[in-house]
Amino acid sequence: MTPDDPKDPAGQHETVPGTSPGASPQGGVVPDSRGEFTPVRTDTPVADPGLPAHQWRPTDVDPKLEKRAERQVAGMFVAAQVFVVLFVVSYFVFDIGGDGDAILGLGASTVTLGLCLGIALLLIGVGIIQWARKLMGDHEISEMRHPARSSDEDRTATLEALRVGTEESGIARRPLIRNTLLGSVGLLGVPAVVLLRDLGPTPGEVATEQPYEGAGLANTVWADGMRVVRDVIGTPIRAADLEIGDLVNATAAALYETNEEGELVLEGTERLIANSKAPVIVVRMEPDEIEDVDGRENWTVDGIIAYSKICTHVGCPISLYERTTHHVLCPCHQSTFDLADGANVVFGPAARALPQLALAVDDEGYLVAQSDFDEPVGPSFWERG
Structure with a gap:
């Protein structure tokens, strides 16, 4: 039979006697005019299967x-x-x-x-x-969801x-x-x-009774007459070798001192602690560009000035120097210090200026420290005051 046959107009399906149009003779699902299947509806709900039988351990x-x-x-x-x-x-x-x-x-x-x-x-x-x-x-239980509120019944149930x-x-x-x-x-x-x-002990206790040189938060290995040496290589710095605008990453000569056997005096943990507080940046600028700070009139040598390299914010190393403004920038949080004005903070989260190291020149023309820092280096701590 073809769609042109008058007994089957437009290709419609034959109707089985005893069934309604579109219904399946078996009572299941039949294709509709769109070629999809429609499930047979039922009023019987799905029975609750319940929990499986308990298995004893x-x-x-x-x-x-x-x-x-x-x-x-x-x-x-x-x-x-x-x-x-x-x-x-x-x-x-x-x-x-x-x-x-x-x-x-x-x-x-x-x-x-x-x-x-x-x-x-x-x-x-x-x-x-x-x-x-x-x-x-390990008994399995089922529980209906309760309203999300605190009531007497809830408290009783919780207890x-x-x-x-x-x-x-x-x-x-x-x-x-x-x-x-x-x-x-x-x-x-x-x-x-x-x-x-x-x-413990507190920084104050360590300051008075140092178990080793430079111990404690308030102390470093810097001392009167100790030479300023270049970091990593440990060579002393001659004042006459520095030119205007130079910046040198330096540290204390104590980190490179050796004994008679040629071994480093400071080793292990003591060396790590000393090296974390001793680094300084040495900068040379025109002497008349340096602002006078009370009590620090003789802390520089012909425009050569030294400050702690440890940022007073969270202790990052600083050496990004802008020679035209004499500003030094901390790369971690962008705290900016003016080295020509006592290393005061001009921008950023740091709350204190960089500690300054008093400089002098020994008999051979090398830079030396006059003493230790007059204040703790690095970030603030509770006992600093």
């Missing part, structure tokens, strides 16, 4: 397995306490910056402290997970949930787990108390 049915799981959890908590004690012991046994290396060149103090505290936290976490998986109640949770956890009837958990978590506060020792 081995520890729920075997008292021996239950006791073994309890001992496992308690053992983890006890082991965590042991590692906390080892943390405290390691803190006092291994010195920071000591000669003993452990793994991949890392200091023994760093490795032992990190491992002991990390393993203690891991054991507590694994113990709690094991407790929840093996011993706590009841806490009571049920406490009862299901078995913490009241498992004193071994409860006591070992409290002990391990309680001992975690000991490292925090021990580490408070690193908050």
